[in-house]
Amino acid sequence: MIERDEVLRIAALARLELSPEELERMTADLSEILDYVNQLARVEGEARAAAATEGTPLREDRVVPSRWTAELLEAAPAREGPLAKVPRVVE
């Protein structure tokens, strides 16, 4: 079960907007899904080791030239010179 206010709080965290109808629907859907997911609480015990992954291999952190800078920048909806442009951030 999840309350409407909680759904609104989560939506704000996720940067999503919900119309009043969408809020109703989302609250009902999430309640149903969370009721189902709550069966996890029944599970006891822990695996001996984190069996699911073989660990995350890391790669050396070094600077390499990017091959795609120009193309990637082209994909931005708005640009100014070599920068992606956004609406006003501070008043």
Place this chain on the structure above:
Amino acid sequence: MKARLDRGETTAVELVTRTLDAIEQAEAGERGLHAFLSLRRELALAEAEAADWERAEGIELGPLAGIPIAVKDIIAVADGPTTAGSRILEGFVSPYDAGAILRLKHAGAIIVGKTNLDEFAMGSSTENSAFGPTRNPHALDRVPGGSSGGSAAAVAAGYVPGALGTDTGGSIRQPAALCGVVGMKPTYGRVSRYGVVAFASSLDQVGPFARSVEDCALLLSAISGHDPQDSTSARRPVPDYAHGLDRSLRGLRVGVPWEYFPEGLDREVRAACERGLERLRRAGAQVRDVSLPHTAEGIAAYYVVATAEASSNLARYDGVRYGYRAPDARDILEMYVQTRHRGFGPEVRRRIMLGTYVLSAGYYDAYYRKGCQVRDLIAEDFQRAFADVHCLLTPTTPTPAFKIGEKADDPLAMYLADVFTVAVNLGGLPGISVPAGFASGLPLGVQLIGPRWSEERLLNVAWHLEESSEARDRARVKIAVPEEVAEAAEVAEVAEVSEVGRRRGAGGRERSGRGRAPGRGGQRRGRPRSQPTAPSGEPSASPARGDRRRGGAGSRSPAGDGGAAREGSSDAAGAQSARRKRGGRRRGGRPPRGDRT
């Protein structure tokens, strides 16, 4: 198909042209499937022309040279759209090829189009695509499964002999089962995820669809291997997966986890599994009961882990760097919110919300941490089972394909369609779905699951499980390619990844016909697997597979640039002779129908 190319009976250009024409005609008709979101006609033809020229020049060709392949539109293919089935990526043009695509191109495959999918691979029916659902070729009022439904449908309909998909919780295996084709989710780390739009990074994996286990193995060999751009891709050698598929199963122990056969399981689904087990017994395998005690909690753990990762991965769609941006926002926060509101569909928003919730303060321990613990317990269940047996056999799906719209308003019911597939992703294991007959005209699949890196064994077992070629041919009769498109049927005919899958004496099932070209495996292994680049200053190297950067040194198209790339006269002659052959064969009678009756 490869043999016909080798003998000069057809050309890659002809094959690709015919494939694209057939897809366009079939899809434009009333019985179109909406399997594709975009076709790559120009680029594909340029690549095909280059492949023909290489063949004419006697340049060593990749194992998939000239073979048309479809790719799920969540995997980046350079210079074309990658929408991930979402409005938020509408208009985005991929600047580069994904790791798996580089390898596919290096093997010579020609990507003809990008296939439909549930938005961001979130769904089990392809109904969540922002661009409309795909229909099941076996029954147009039913879903093809999802999320890689377009790829599964394209292969089942005979548009292409093979396709790539991605599988985060069953998104290759489930649609493969519902469309009656082979689909494999490899071990996590087998195939590079570079250039694949991320859904749940610890679960996502790229894999092949094909109409036979052997073609599936060929495709897997082509796309597997380490990629420096994906640190989770494994540094393990890539075997020739198509080699030795007919090995005997003597000594093999197959486990049947009773939790995957609950009371009330669809009778036909159960019967399909029993038929499969009988086949394996006849091939020399022993069958044992095993238990995977945490099966019931699989879906719950999966939807916690997957949505948590998705909420984080999808935070990048903010309207700043690519894709859609909501116009007229007054400030940056409004822009984020409106862009995401208009760009994401309902299921994606639902999952972002769920993921944000399970990661948020106060709920993290109860949901996300618990979900990860259960995930580890599930992985441990598998480890325990694999101490006793070599692989497991289960149904792929609880039911055959359901009706379009049937589960659209019930997200939880849709989630439960993945009940037999999610655990494989949670454990990072390989799994394959193999066609296993029909229930009321709808295909069924059985799933094989193995320990990490057991792809060779799984493919070997899958080969023995596979229906006879006769059964596959019967299946194909049902396929919904419009009758007026005679050419389409012809494509289905020629469109086998290879001629390899015909001769199968050793398995006890005679498959007559064309044998395997000797030494092909060795040739494939001998080819360098690194990123393909044309040796500089050597115009005789593949012009199409050189440096593909816009305006780069290499030419993408030996024809499209007015011949500028042709420095030697010989390659122009090669292209001409290719054209002659094409002209000569155009409408020049159907290809031999071989062993198909």
